Amino acid sequence: MNKEKKSSAYINDLCxxxxxxxxxxxxxxxKSKNRILLKYADVLRKNSTSILAENEKDLKAAIDAxxxxxxxxxxxxxxxRIDSMAQSVEEIAAFEDPxxxxxxxxxxxxxxxxxxxxxxxxxxxxxYESRPNVTVDIASLCIKSGNVAVLxxxxxxxxxxxxxASMIRDILAGMNYNPDIVxxxxxxxxxxxxxxxxxxxxxxxxxPRGGEGLIKMVTQEATIPVIKHEKGLCHLYVDESAVKDxxxxxxxxxxxQRPGVCNAVETMLIHKNYPWKKxxxxxxxxxxxxxxxxxxxxxxxxxxxxxxAADWKTEYLDLTISVRIVDxxxxxxxxxxxxxxxxxxxxxxxxxxLGQRFxxxxxxxxxxxxxxxxxHDGGEFGLGAEVGISTQKLHARGAxxxxxxxxxxxxxxxxxxxx
Amino acid sequence: MNKEKKSSAYINDLCxxxxxxxxxxxxxxxKSKNRILLKYADVLRKNSTSILAENEKDLKAAIDAxxxxxxxxxxxxxxxRIDSMAQSVEEIAAFEDPxxxxxxxxxxxxxxxxxxxxxxxxxxxxxYESRPNVTVDIASLCIKSGNVAVLxxxxxxxxxxxxxASMIRDILAGMNYNPDIVxxxxxxxxxxxxxxxxxxxxxxxxxPRGGEGLIKMVTQEATIPVIKHEKGLCHLYVDESAVKDxxxxxxxxxxxQRPGVCNAVETMLIHKNYPWKKxxxxxxxxxxxxxxxxxxxxxxxxxxxxxxAADWKTEYLDLTISVRIVDxxxxxxxxxxxxxxxxxxxxxxxxxxLGQRFxxxxxxxxxxxxxxxxxHDGGEFGLGAEVGISTQKLHARGAxxxxxxxxxxxxxxxxxxxx
Numbered sequence: 095m096n097k098e099k100k101s102s103a104y105i106n107d108l109c110x111x112x113x114x115x116x117x118x119x120x121x122x123x124x125k126s127k128n129r130i131l132l133k134y135a136d137v138l139r140k141n142s143t144s145i146l147a148e149n150e151k152d153l154k155a156a157i158d159a160x161x162x163x164x165x166x167x168x169x170x171x172x173x174x175r176i177d178s179m180a181q182s183v184e185e186i187a188a189f190e191d192p193x194x195x196x197x198x199x200x201x202x203x204x205x206x207x208x209x210x211x212x213x214x215x216x217x218x219x220x221x222y223e224s225r226p227n228v229t230v231d232i233a234s235l236c237i238k239s240g241n242v243a244v245l246x247x248x249x250x251x252x253x254x255x256x257x258x259a260s261m262i263r264d265i266l267a268g269m270n271y272n273p274d275i276v277x278x279x280x281x282x283x284x285x286x287x288x289x290x291x292x293x294x295x296x297x298x299x300x301x302p303r304g305g306e307g308l309i310k311m312v313t314q315e316a317t318i319p320v321i322k323h324e325k326g327l328c329h330l331y332v333d334e335s336a337v338k339d340x341x342x343x344x345x346x347x348x349x350x351q352r353p354g355v356c357n358a359v360e361t362m363l364i365h366k367n368y369p370w371k372k373x374x375x376x377x378x379x380x381x382x383x384x385x386x387x388x389x390x391x392x393x394x395x396x397x398x399x400x401x402x403a404a405d406w407k408t409e410y411l412d413l414t415i416s417v418r419i420v421d422x423x424x425x426x427x428x429x430x431x432x433x434x435x436x437x438x439x440x441x442x443x444x445x446x447x448l449g450q451r452f453x454x455x456x457x458x459x460x461x462x463x464x465x466x467x468x469x470h471d472g473g474e475f476g477l478g479a480e481v482g483i484s485t486q487k488l489h490a491r492g493a494x495x496x497x498x499x500x501x502x503x504x505x506x507x508x509x510x511x512x513x
Numbered sequence: 514m515n516k517e518k519k520s521s522a523y524i525n526d527l528c529x530x531x532x533x534x535x536x537x538x539x540x541x542x543x544k545s546k547n548r549i550l551l552k553y554a555d556v557l558r559k560n561s562t563s564i565l566a567e568n569e570k571d572l573k574a575a576i577d578a579x580x581x582x583x584x585x586x587x588x589x590x591x592x593x594r595i596d597s598m599a600q601s602v603e604e605i606a607a608f609e610d611p612x613x614x615x616x617x618x619x620x621x622x623x624x625x626x627x628x629x630x631x632x633x634x635x636x637x638x639x640x641y642e643s644r645p646n647v648t649v650d651i652a653s654l655c656i657k658s659g660n661v662a663v664l665x666x667x668x669x670x671x672x673x674x675x676x677x678a679s680m681i682r683d684i685l686a687g688m689n690y691n692p693d694i695v696x697x698x699x700x701x702x703x704x705x706x707x708x709x710x711x712x713x714x715x716x717x718x719x720x721p722r723g724g725e726g727l728i729k730m731v732t733q734e735a736t737i738p739v740i741k742h743e744k745g746l747c748h749l750y751v752d753e754s755a756v757k758d759x760x761x762x763x764x765x766x767x768x769x770q771r772p773g774v775c776n777a778v779e780t781m782l783i784h785k786n787y788p789w790k791k792x793x794x795x796x797x798x799x800x801x802x803x804x805x806x807x808x809x810x811x812x813x814x815x816x817x818x819x820x821x822a823a824d825w826k827t828e829y830l831d832l833t834i835s836v837r838i839v840d841x842x843x844x845x846x847x848x849x850x851x852x853x854x855x856x857x858x859x860x861x862x863x864x865x866x867l868g869q870r871f872x873x874x875x876x877x878x879x880x881x882x883x884x885x886x887x888x889h890d891g892g893e894f895g896l897g898a899e900v901g902i903s904t905q906k907l908h909a910r911g912a913x914x915x916x917x918x919x920x921x922x923x924x925x926x927x928x929x930x931x932x
């Protein structure tokens with residue numbers, strides 16, 4: 095990498111080109127945007143060999159660095175995964191275009207007609223780690239929603255990201271559009287990230303997707319508005335009135351089906367009067383889940399590990415779960431309010447009123463009654479591909495789809511009205 | 514003021530009490546919230562003498578500090594203004610409660626039913642200057658929307674703010690609610706503001722209302738999500754096809770009716786082929802508006818002041834306007850894109866297609882065709898009382914009403930569904 099690029103001039107130049115490309119993407123109609131996306135899907139499939147060759151470089155570096163099997167697997171591409179990336183781009187093309195939609199039109203006593211038009215945010219920056227499909231997804235979502243993308247992936251997938259980004263840039267240029275509609279930060283000097291985060295004059299929103307350290311750094315450094323995609327410390331509360339099979343299935347699904355994701359269950363709270371506490375713990379153990387329990391849990395299932403104070407704050411992302419026996423619904427609420435990361439929480443109950451109270455009183459991005467937290471996902475919620483799952487309350491909360499990349503502006507039709 | 518309060522412990526304690534009060538306000542039903550508000554309106558009216566006595570202290574300090582007449586006037590309360598504050602509280606009570614409303618309910622192929630419930634943001638901090646009615650408005654809007662308020666007003670209105678805040682706190686306590694639902698920062702040490710802005714664990718959103726310096730400081734220091742309420746550098750574009758009377762009325766209304774507000778016009782762009790350029794300038798001058806014109810404007814109206822580069826960037830908030838003659842609609846768009854603060858812009862035109870293009874291509878919070886920018890206001894748009902006018906794109910853009918103080922959480926009803 096060229097030395098000049100190392101300076102902040104590299105980032106500033108990229109930001110200015112991105113801001114300048116806004117006018118070129120925001121005016122494209124749905125057909126043109128879809129044509130670009132379908133071409134991208136086609137190019138991804140036809141050039142899988144070149145993509146795999148670049149991916150190989152990242153994989154080699156990963157092996158040299160001695161990464162974990164899980165990490166290596168997240169990085170790895172194959173024909174099937176490339177096909178699924180292309181399919182995801184096609185789905186985004188097929189999805190309804192939110193841009194230009196007019197909502198809430200009304201005539202006011204003054205005579206003016208006021209409504210709100212959905213428009214792109216402008217320039218969207220995303221800072222993310224390892225998985226190369228994020229590059230393709232975000233670039234496609236930005237194009238569909240009329241936004242310019244600034245992508246800053248992790249160094250572990252730099253070669254893969256470079257070829258994936260250069261493909262869409264080449265397509266844009268080849269179709270006589272501005273290639274700067276999609277920008278990849280290729281200089282991964284960490285000192286340059288704060289430079290990017292201060293360019294609120296050029297970038298409209300920054301989305302950090304990753305671990306606590308990344309989120310904290312972005313929140314502290316950014317003058318750009320941030321939409322956090324933080325961890326999921328999700329809770330399942332099994333009420334005394336829970337149906338036995340349902341409780342067991344939802345617990346196993348929440349913990350076992352894919353433990354490494356943010357909507358997996360990390361802590362289970364069980365009402366002391368639920369009759370099948372031991373059976374519930376046993377079914378998790380049968381699925382090789384390590385249980386870390388409170389004193390009362392240990393009384394029920396002697397020999398399991400005792401939970402420490404730290405366990406209630408831990409997102410295991412693994413086949414481990416913390417379990418607490420609670421005296422009441424209110425105690426469960428209080429535990430969740432204290433420890434939840436505000437991502438997803440579920441209750442299993444037969445009690446109508448407790449279900450309603452749980453929905454109302456739990457302050458998380460998604461709240462489930464008698465369904466698995468694993469459903470918290472853009473696809474499952476019907477949003478199409480997702481930008482991610484926002485854990486903050488402003489603008490987009492929870493699963494964030496294409497619409498989350500747009501904003502509303504007021505439009506007013508008048509006939510010469512004045513105040 | 515007690516010395517101990519000077520330390521950041523004062524702010525930290527206030528933040529913790531505010532966060533703790535969330536659970537007490539968010540569960541209140543509409544009737545209870547309205548009862549609190551109507552009582553507040555009543556107390557304001559019945560205790561006008563005490564309010565005026567406290568206001569007098571602020572006014573005295575203002576005179577000693579030698580403030581401008583405009584500043585003094587903004588600070589000044591009288592019986593009529595107190596009545597209008599009370600009336601505003603009654604209007605907020607009468608407005609529809611957005612909390613608990615369920616939107617977009619749908620059944621997904623998996624069987625789950627997914628919707629979004631409108632819920633309070635949590636703790637809302639507002640940092641503002643001089644006008645004491647903001648204290649009453651924001652406290653009332655927060656109560657109605659189920660939020661805890663943290664108010665940090667300017668030192669120039671501290672005595673007035675203290676009595677207005679203590680009234681609502683006394684009402685809350687008297688009705689057996691937690692008084693910490695409304696909190697006023699009484700220690701105005703400037704070093705404490707950054708302490709407040711870093712408490713993202715306790716405060717959910719911060720709204721700075723004020724000058725550029727304040728906004729910049731908040732944006733840089735805050736780790737809490739910010740909704741900026743910045744300046745309005747608003748443009749009026751008079752197209753060659755504009756109707757003469759309409760152009761003149763909208764220009765005069767935009768500049769003259771209330772020049773000190775953020776939705777007033779600061780720059781007027783006139784198409785070179787508009788036939789009544791001189792008449793348009795003359796009608797503004799008749800209303801004592803000082804015109805700072807480009808070279809071509811001076812050719813039309815010799816003797817006016819020449820505009821410098823700085824004029825295109827200036828929010829006069831006074832009877833001054835900058836005027837530029839442009840060669841085309843595109844030149845007007847480009848000028849606006851370069852200099853606008855993204856607040857409000859208007860076009861006067863008879864051309865259908867130009868009106869549509871203006872609505873689409875101008876990237877501001879509110880865009881007007883043949884109507885005055887002065888309409889950009891929560892009341893005029895039908896939102897009820899307004900929190901302010903947001904000049905950023907995230908969450909709430911433009912006039913921000915009660916709904917802007919809420920967020921959506923996903924709610925899911927299931928029958929034991931798993932993935």
